[in-house]
Amino acid sequence: MSEELRVSPIETRGAPGKRRFAMVVDTRRCIGCMACQVACKAEFDTPLGVNRTWVPYKVVGKYPNVKKQFLPRLCNHCDDPPCVRNCPVEATYKVEDGGFVLQRYERCIGCRSCMAACPYNARFMLPSHRTYTPITNVVDKCTFCFHRVTQNLVPACVQTCIGRSRVFGDLNDPASEVSYLVANNATQVLRPEEGTKPHVFYIGADRNQTEFGRDAYRKPEVMELERSAFKRHFNI
Amino acid sequence: MGDYVWFHDVSWHATYAIYFFVIGLCAGLSFLSYGSWRTDALRPLREKAAYGSFALLVVGGLLLIGDLSQPLRFLYVLNPAYLNFSSPLAWGALNIVAFGIASVLYLLALRQGNEARGKLLATVAALLALGLPIYTGYDLTVHQSRPVWNTPVMPVLFVALAVASGSAVGAILAGANAAAQKLLREYLLWSTGAVGVILISILGTTNYGGSAQELTFMIMTTGTMGLIFVGIGIVAGTAAPIALLLAPFGRQQAGVVLAGVLVLAGGAALRYALLMAPQQLQTLY
Numbered sequence: 444m445s446e447e448l449r450v451s452p453i454e455t456r457g458a459p460g461k462r463r464f465a466m467v468v469d470t471r472r473c474i475g476c477m478a479c480q481v482a483c484k485a486e487f488d489t490p491l492g493v494n495r496t497w498v499p500y501k502v503v504g505k506y507p508n509v510k511k512q513f514l515p516r517l518c519n520h521c522d523d524p525p526c527v528r529n530c531p532v533e534a535t536y537k538v539e540d541g542g543f544v545l546q547r548y549e550r551c552i553g554c555r556s557c558m559a560a561c562p563y564n565a566r567f568m569l570p571s572h573r574t575y576t577p578i579t580n581v582v583d584k585c586t587f588c589f590h591r592v593t594q595n596l597v598p599a600c601v602q603t604c605i606g607r608s609r610v611f612g613d614l615n616d617p618a619s620e621v622s623y624l625v626a627n628n629a630t631q632v633l634r635p636e637e638g639t640k641p642h643v644f645y646i647g648a649d650r651n652q653t654e655f656g657r658d659a660y661r662k663p664e665v666m667e668l669e670r671s672a673f674k675r676h677f678n679i
Numbered sequence: 680m681g682d683y684v685w686f687h688d689v690s691w692h693a694t695y696a697i698y699f700f701v702i703g704l705c706a707g708l709s710f711l712s713y714g715s716w717r718t719d720a721l722r723p724l725r726e727k728a729a730y731g732s733f734a735l736l737v738v739g740g741l742l743l744i745g746d747l748s749q750p751l752r753f754l755y756v757l758n759p760a761y762l763n764f765s766s767p768l769a770w771g772a773l774n775i776v777a778f779g780i781a782s783v784l785y786l787l788a789l790r791q792g793n794e795a796r797g798k799l800l801a802t803v804a805a806l807l808a809l810g811l812p813i814y815t816g817y818d819l820t821v822h823q824s825r826p827v828w829n830t831p832v833m834p835v836l837f838v839a840l841a842v843a844s845g846s847a848v849g850a851i852l853a854g855a856n857a858a859a860q861k862l863l864r865e866y867l868l869w870s871t872g873a874v875g876v877i878l879i880s881i882l883g884t885t886n887y888g889g890s891a892q893e894l895t896f897m898i899m900t901t902g903t904m905g906l907i908f909v910g911i912g913i914v915a916g917t918a919a920p921i922a923l924l925l926a927p928f929g930r931q932q933a934g935v936v937l938a939g940v941l942v943l944a945g946g947a948a949l950r951y952a953l954l955m956a957p958q959q960l961q962t963l964y
Contacts, residue, residue, distance in 0.1 A: 531768035553748025562824035
């Protein structure tokens with residue numbers, strides 16, 4: 444992207460001398476094994492009921508031409524993140540070199556303003572009790588595995604992805620695999636109309652999943668039953 | 680069928696809606712106390728409104744702090760090294776503190792019977808009180824990804840709701856004071872009318888929007904949320920009081936008080952529905 448196209452000083456995509464990490468998710472290669480979800484849970488001891496990455500699926504088509512369509516989800520590490528703008532105490536911030544959107548746990552007051560601002564539901568509140576980790580009652584999110592990437596490793600979900608559906612790299616480096624994939628494939632981002640400039644790019648994502656689901660048209664009672672069952676599942 | 684939907688939680692729960700209601704009342708009563716310096720009819724309400732406003736500020740502040748998952752860190756929002764001025768919450772916190780200080784000084788001036796200082800501090804407190812509904816509305820408006828919240832008229836709606844709620848409490852406090860009741864009837868009528876016009880505008884534009892707006896409109900107008908928003912908020916809490924105040928009965932004390940009670944119930948329902956309903960759809964994304 445040329446300098447002229449950048450509209451906000453916070454954006455680092457195309458900024459010379461800076462890295463801008465991004466993830467490409469090729470949904471055609473995703474088999475829905477949920478290994479990414481498990482690897483992420485193991486990496487961060489993410490508690491039950493919340494996830495830094497999750498893989499919802501939808502059965503699309505009509506019998507006999509049906510298939511499961513997966514859409515792996517995570518924080519989009521936006522170039523212009525609304526969560527950063529909304530945090531009253533700068534507990535969430537963007538790392539200039541790399542574009543990571545991170546959280547300062549010791550500063551978070553738990554007002555959930557960032558959660559309300561995020562169009563992708565990427566943020567969640569940590570529970571008050573955890574077995575092995577003392578970080579509780581603050582907002583948490585995917586970090587693009589900042590601790591791994593700074594050690595020249597890829598994020599845990601990318602490392603474990605058996606179908607090589609997830610690819611990670613520096614978008615500002617024209618020789619990187621993500622640059623190649625973004626340049627040579629039709630890619631989509633989630634909710635581009637929000638102007639957040641997300642940096643998780645999808646190849647072959649189904650619009651049944653990238654847009655607001657028609658689930659909301661179903662009877663509220665049915666939705667409520669499913670929601671209760673979902674919540675009960677984690678109530679252990 | 681067979682779909683795997685991840686149900687997310689709403690960001691802000693009902694406590695926040697109660698806070699919106701309380702802080703709106705607090706601002707409305709501060710306006711009334713200021714009005715008592717401008718209009719003799721409101722003079723009997725001066726002290727009651729000032730003390731009521733301060734008490735509600737304390738309740739609202741406790742609600743706001745209690746709603747944080749790290750309540751003891753509430754002082755961070757007053758730390759200049761931490762403050763992020765692009766967040767409406769930061770401005771809101773400063774506004775609340777400034778209003779609290781102005782209210783205390785105003786109450787002290789009232790106790791001392793210092794008229795000149797009292798009038799000045801009433802003006803300062805009322806101006807800061809105006810910031811309370813503006814910031815709460817702006818708090819929602821900045822979330823541009825949420826239908827209904829993302830309208831620029833939200834702060835205006837919250838100001839109108841604050842005036843309506845304050846006038847309603849004033850009407851109840853005024854008792855048999857005919858002059859005050861007459862003036863408060865006017866305030867109630869015009870502020871509730873403004874709320875109605877803004878609600879029509881919000882509902883109209885929401886219904887004409889994209890799929891997110893369309894689905895949110897459905898959530899707000901059907902089922903339990905529809906009962907709260909349309910039934911209590913619009914019909915019982917906005918249209919009915921306007922009709923009542925325009926009727927001959929609405930010119931009597933009992934009519935104004937009844938309209939005030941309806942406006943209070945409607946104001947609480949509207950704030951709850953406006954906060955919670957636009958979050959429902961997002962939980963499915």
